[in-house]
Every structure is written in structure tokens, then in C-alpha cells.
Amino acid sequence: MKISFTGKQYISLASVLFMLLVWKILSLHFKSDFVLPSPEKTLITTLSLFTDGKFLATAGTTVSRGLIGFVISGILGIGAGILTGVNQYVNAFLRPILVTIRSIPVVSIILLALIWLHPGAVPVFIGMLTMFPFICTNVSDGIRSIDSELVVMATFYKVSRKRIVGELYIPAVMPFIVSGASSAMGIGWRAIIIGEVLSQPRYGIGTMMQNAQTFLNVDAVIAWTIIAVLISYLFEKSIRLAEKKFITWRA
Amino acid sequence: MSLEVKALYKNFDNISLFSDFNISFHEGTITCILGPSGCGKTTLLNIMGGIIEPDSGQLSGFNEKSVSYIFQDPRLLPWKTVKENIEFVLKREMPAEQRHKVAEQLIRLMELEDFAGYYPSRLSGGMRQRVSIARAFAYPSDLILMDEPLKGLDIKLKLNLVRMFSKMWQADKRTVIFVTHDIDEALLLGSDVVVLSRPPANIVLNRQIDLPFEKRLPDSGPLKEMKGSLMQALGN
Numbered sequence: 001m002k003i004s005f006t007g008k009q010y011i012s013l014a015s016v017l018f019m020l021l022v023w024k025i026l027s028l029h030f031k032s033d034f035v036l037p038s039p040e041k042t043l044i045t046t047l048s049l050f051t052d053g054k055f056l057a058t059a060g061t062t063v064s065r066g067l068i069g070f071v072i073s074g075i076l077g078i079g080a081g082i083l084t085g086v087n088q089y090v091n092a093f094l095r096p097i098l099v100t101i102r103s104i105p106v107v108s109i110i111l112l113a114l115i116w117l118h119p120g121a122v123p124v125f126i127g128m129l130t131m132f133p134f135i136c137t138n139v140s141d142g143i144r145s146i147d148s149e150l151v152v153m154a155t156f157y158k159v160s161r162k163r164i165v166g167e168l169y170i171p172a173v174m175p176f177i178v179s180g181a182s183s184a185m186g187i188g189w190r191a192i193i194i195g196e197v198l199s200q201p202r203y204g205i206g207t208m209m210q211n212a213q214t215f216l217n218v219d220a221v222i223a224w225t226i227i228a229v230l231i232s233y234l235f236e237k238s239i240r241l242a243e244k245k246f247i248t249w250r251a
Numbered sequence: 252m253s254l255e256v257k258a259l260y261k262n263f264d265n266i267s268l269f270s271d272f273n274i275s276f277h278e279g280t281i282t283c284i285l286g287p288s289g290c291g292k293t294t295l296l297n298i299m300g301g302i303i304e305p306d307s308g309q310l311s312g313f314n315e316k317s318v319s320y321i322f323q324d325p326r327l328l329p330w331k332t333v334k335e336n337i338e339f340v341l342k343r344e345m346p347a348e349q350r351h352k353v354a355e356q357l358i359r360l361m362e363l364e365d366f367a368g369y370y371p372s373r374l375s376g377g378m379r380q381r382v383s384i385a386r387a388f389a390y391p392s393d394l395i396l397m398d399e400p401l402k403g404l405d406i407k408l409k410l411n412l413v414r415m416f417s418k419m420w421q422a423d424k425r426t427v428i429f430v431t432h433d434i435d436e437a438l439l440l441g442s443d444v445v446v447l448s449r450p451p452a453n454i455v456l457n458r459q460i461d462l463p464f465e466k467r468l469p470d471s472g473p474l475k476e477m478k479g480s481l482m483q484a485l486g487n
Contacts, residue, residue: 152302153326157319157340157390167339171330249330249370 037219046223061203069127081139098133123195130191131184138180142173178243189232259308270451281427283441292430319387321397325379327371334367357385377408397429413439417464446484456484
């Protein structure tokens with residue numbers, strides 16, 4: 001078991017090295033930093049970003065946009081998810097809306113939001129709109145997955161309504177909220193950065209990417225991409241850690 | 252004060268399960284209701300437990316009783332450990348200190364000491380059912396209802412559970428009513444065995460088994476003769 005696991009890790013490491021190798025070969029082939037800079041040069045650019053005076057403002061603004069969008073969509077999603085989970089009429093009403101939101105290309109929403117909203121608010125709005133359906137659907141599925149036989153058991157033993165909610169409903173839905181939050185985050189970061197690229201707020205990773213692209217600073221575009229991937233990875237990891245800590249009971 | 256069901260009527264899916272059905276139970280004994288699949292045994296149990304309503308009929312003695320239920324599947328909360336699952340039903344009934352004591356005592360009786368901190372996902376089916384039985388005995392009830400508690404377990408596990416169940420029941424002789432379609436289960440546990448017919452149910456046979464639990468082995472001695480007559484009654 002343990003050996004095959006480290007074996008798998010070696011293969012994953014080999015996969016990363018393979019990607020770097022392909023990148024290196026391609027950069028040697030194009031021989032131009034305007035098309036594809038080498039991995040080493042990009043790494044240096046990435047590291048130099050951290051020492052840039054505007055780095056914290058840029059990354060910090062994008063992160064706070066993500067968090068604001070996440071919190072709003074979390075509150076709305078959990079609320080709407082509970083309503084759709086317990087009431088089939090609310091569910092019938094909300095399902096088509098969710099399907100519509102999910103099917104609209106993100107770019108369409110951005111283009112409309114650009115007309116309606118302040119540039120800084122566009123990415124938050126986009127993030128919220130892309131994250132909301134995931135959280136809502138997952139919470140709703142979670143509520144519908146609650147084992148009614150457990151509720152009969154608890155009611156039979158005269159467990160109070162309040163404790164049934166706290167000790168049966170909430171723990172049952174928790175894994176669904178976590179998995180909804182995790183997929184929402186994954187898709188949310190991407191949407192927020194696209195929003196920033198197109199709305200050009202003063203600070204933001206997307207703004208920096210767009211600027212770099214305009215001046216053909218391909219290494220900076222990739223460097224900011226790496227930062228975005230790191231941020232996304234960090235949040236994904238912390239959600240997984242929280243899951244491990246709070247949902248210990250699953251086999 | 253005895254437990255009685257009088258003039259019970261219940262239809263389910265246009266089938267008349269009970270039509271003027273009457274049955275009474277002796278307190279402090281284990282009554283087994285044996286019947287073919289689909290004869291309405293579980294429905295009867297749920298009516299007695301107040302989980303479903305009869306179409307009409309009187310239940311006497313049940314209302315005043317505090318009742319535990321051992322369901323066919325153990326119905327444990329997956330996010331609570333063995334001990335927490337037992338204590339889950341006790342919070343309203345007793346203060347924390349007593350709760351821990353009762354849970355620990357039942358865990359010991361059910362030989363689950365090594366698993367008190369385990370989540371249900373790490374237990375075998377037989378062990379989960381033991382937790383469910385421990386929970387029912389931990390709950391301060393006068394009456395225990397059971398729905399095929401040994402279903403799906405192999406004979407070795409069945410005998411093991413019967414041994415533990417009898418140990419607990421002998422220390423605390425509550426009234427037990429259980430339903431099953433498995434003759435072995437009835438023979439191993441019942442002190443009164445009532446055989447029901449196909450619906451609408453009527454009582455085909457009512458027998459007592461005066462044999463101590465430890466002398467009960469299926470397919471041996473006096474139980475063998477009893478098994479024959481139960482099989483015959485079930486077949487009709």
C-alpha cells in the first residue's frame with residue numbers, strides 16, 4: 001500500500017518534469033521570449049513579482065474579490081439550497097434558473113456586467129454568479145440525501161427537533177457543503193480573473209495579465225498565471241484540510 | 252395492566268392487512284410475532300410503536316409505556332462514535348454523568364469496549380446491530396420493539412447476538428415484542444411465539460417456549476419438534 005503510494009507520487013513528479021521539459025523544448029524551438037520564454041526565465045520573473053511593491057495590492061485585491069464572492073454565494077447558496085432541499089416547489093422554481101446561470105458563457109455575463117457595474121465589482125459579481133449554483137445544488141442534494149430512517153429513529157427516541165437539526169441534519173449536509181465549496185472555488189478563481197482581464201479594475205491579477213499581454217511580456221503573463229494557480233491550490237488545500245479535520249467519520 | 256391491540260383495521264396499498272385483528276401480550280416476556288413476508292408484521296410493530304396510524308382500533312397499555320425500537324437496520328448516525336450514538340438518545344432522559352455510566356455499562360454488556368470510540372463505518376454489520384441493541388437497552392424504556400434484528404446475519408453471529416441479548420434481558424426483564432419471518436430467530440429468542448397468516452392477518456398458532464436461552468440450539472432437542480409445527484403453521 002505504502003510502496004504503491006510513493007510509486008504513484010514518483011509518477012506524478014515525473015509528469016511535472018515532463019511538462020517542464022516540453023515547455024523547455026518548445027521555448028528552444030521558438031527561440032523568442034515574445035512567443036514562449038524558457039521555464040528558468042519565467043521562474044525568475046515569478047520570483048521577482050513577490051518583491052514588486054504592487055504585488056500585495058494586486059494579489060490581495062484578487063483574493064479579497066474571491067473571498068467576497070465566495071462568502072456572498074455561500075450565504076445565498078446555502079439559503080437557497082436549504083429551501084430547494086426541503087420544498088419541492090421552490091426546487092421546481094429554482095432549478096431552471098440554476099441551469100440557465102450554469103449554461104450562460106461566463107464571457108456573456110462579463111460583457112453585460114461591464115455595462116451595468118463598476119469595474120471593480122464586475123469580477124466579484126462574476127465570481128458570485130459562477131459559484132452560487134455549485135453551492136446551492138450541493139446543499140440541496142445534501143438535504144435530500146438525509147436518511148429519513150435516521151430521523152424516524154431520532155423522533156422515536158424523543159430527541160428534540162433542535163437537536164435533530166444540529167446533530168443529524170447539519171452533519172449530514174456538511175460534506176456536501178464542503179464539496180460544493182471546493183468545486184465553486186475551483187471554478188470561481190478562473191471566472192474572477194477573466195472578469196478582471198475584461199473589466200480592468202485598478203488592481204487585480206487579471207489586470208496585470210492583460211497589461212503584460214499588451215506589451216508582449218509573455219513571461220509576466222505566465223508568471224501571474226502561476227500565482228493564480230498557487231492561490232487556487234492554497235484555497236483548495238485549506239478546504240480539504242478543513243474537511244479532514246471536521247469530517248473525520250467517513251471511512 | 253397488559254398490552255392489547257383490539258379490533259385493529261389497517262389497509263395498505265388496497266390490501267387489507269388487518270381486519271378486526273386482536274392480540275395481547277404478557278408483560279416481562281419476549282413475544283415473537285412470526286409471519287410470512289408481506290403479512291404486515293412490521294406495520295403492526297409500527298402501529299404499536301406509534302410510527303404509523305391504524306385505520307381504526309384500540310391500543311391499550313402502549314401509551315403509558317416508554318418504548319425502545321430496534322430497527323431492522325441499525326440506524327446509527329455515521330458521524331457519531333459507538334458511545335455517542337448510545338448517548339444520543341439519552342440526553343433528554345438523564346444528566347451527563349449518568350448518561351456516560353449507562354452507555355459504558357451497555358457497551359461492556361454488548362462486548363464493545365474496544366470499539367466505543369469507533370465510527371459505524373468501521374464496524375461490521377453484526378457489531379452495528381449490537382450498538383443498536385445497546386442503545387435500545389440504554390434508553391429507559393418499559394417496552395422494546397424489534398423488527399427482524401438478526402436479519403442477514405449468519406448463524407454464528409445470530410447465536411452470539413442471542414447470547415448477548417439474553418444476558419441483557421435477564422439483567423433487566425423488559426417486555427419485548429419482535430417480529431420476524433425467520434423461524435430460527437423466533438425459536439432462539441421468543442418466550443411466546445405467535446404465528447400470523449397471510450393478510451388479512453389472523454393468529455394461526457400461539458405457543459410458549461419454556462426453555463432457557465442457553466439450552467436453545469436450532470435443530471436440536473425440543474426445538475426441533477417446535478420448529479416442525481411452526482413451519483407447518485407458517486406454510487398454511
